[in-house]
Amino acid sequence: MSSALVRHASADAPSRDEFKRLLRAAGLADTPGRRVEDRFICHASGRLTLRSGELIHFHEGWVDRDRKIIKIPGLDDCSCRYCRERVQELAETHDDVDAEDALEVYWQPKYEASIRAIPYGYSERSIEIVETFVDEVGHLDVAQSTINRRVNTLQERASLDRLYPHALRAAAAFYWAEQGMEAHYLQALMGWEDMRVAVAYIQATGNQLADRINQLASTDTEEDHTVTDAAELPDPTAAVYDATDGTNPRSGPEPEYLHDDEESQHPPTIEETQSSTLDDFASA
Structure with a gap:
């Protein structure tokens, strides 16, 4: 299928506020057992990164309560x-x-990289959702179509336009990328084979770049200094361009390229060096 026709799950990932609405919607199910299941489906996919196939096969044996870890086996x-x-x-x-x-x-999990350990003890709510599910339900024992219907029901209750299990996983990727998780950790948590997927999510948030810029700018003591005294302004006679021949005395000589072939005599264009985007990884 053409990449132009593929809609990436990241486009439908619920925001943080929308995810909170989904969790509240999960608490509106008709029975206590269904509420426990729906909260687990929402949290396990949207924060703990479980795929639908992993949700379907999840059981108590995957949970290490002492270490607060879910172990996805090979x-x-x-x-x-x-x-x-x-x-x-x-x-x-x-x-x-x-x-x-x-x-x-x-x-077996989807990929070799899907064999992973997922920490769930980072918050009291996360511990409560996972361990309540283990104690009261144990495992879902449902088909993929049932997971899809459950997620669609949550979407309707939360008044969201579009939602499906893979979009919940994309929400998890965005959440941890926004929290500042580095690419190799995000790759491991999500169970991706290709680190470029993690890099694409991190780049899409822009948070790490903004944090790095702020960090570097904070060390520049002259960045906020604004010249207001005329005596501090540069000499206007020191022209940027030489009036006699029009050359720029501040620029260096033309760079000499080492390769002989004509095609390599020029630096790469923006298109040639463009990094991967999320649209390149629609099925990750």
């Missing part, structure tokens, strides 16, 4: 509805596949 003994259905299909079409044995190693 292989998992899974008996969720999705895996049972897939394994049953394999067993029916392959004589050498035993359904019970296959379930023990069937589920």
Whole structure:
């Protein structure tokens, strides 16, 4: 599909205020159990970076309460509805596949980089949402379509225009990028294979660049000094351009390029050095 036709999840990521509305909307479900589930879906995707497939397969064995970490495994003994259905299909079409044995190693995360440890103990609310879900529900045991419907319901209750699970994950990426998380940490947290995705999110927020500019400017003691005394102004006779030949005495000689081929005789254009954008990573 043409990149022009791909809508990146970052375009639909809820803002911080919208995410708060989603959490409040999750508390409006009809039953206590459903409220616990919806809050977990919202928080686990929108702050803890879990993909839909990870949500579906999440269970108590992934949680280290002592260290306050969710561990996404490389292989998992899974008996969720999705895996049972897939394994049953394999067993029916392959004589050498035993359904019970296959379930023990069937589920795998999306990428190798998706095998990761996700800290959830950074706030009391995060701990409460995760551990209440583990204690009262344990695991979702639903299909992908059910996750989609749950998120759509939250979208309607929160009066948002557009929302789906991957957009919630994009909200998590923006949140941690805005908090100042460096690219290699953001890549690890999100489970991305390509660090350029993390860099693109960080660049999109602009926060790290602004912080760095402020940091550098704070060391320049002359930055805020404004000349008001005529005696401090430069000599107007010291013209920038030589009146006799029109040259600029402040400029140096033309740079000499080392390569012989004509195409390399010029510096790269802006287009040639342009960094990756989020649109380049629509499926990350």
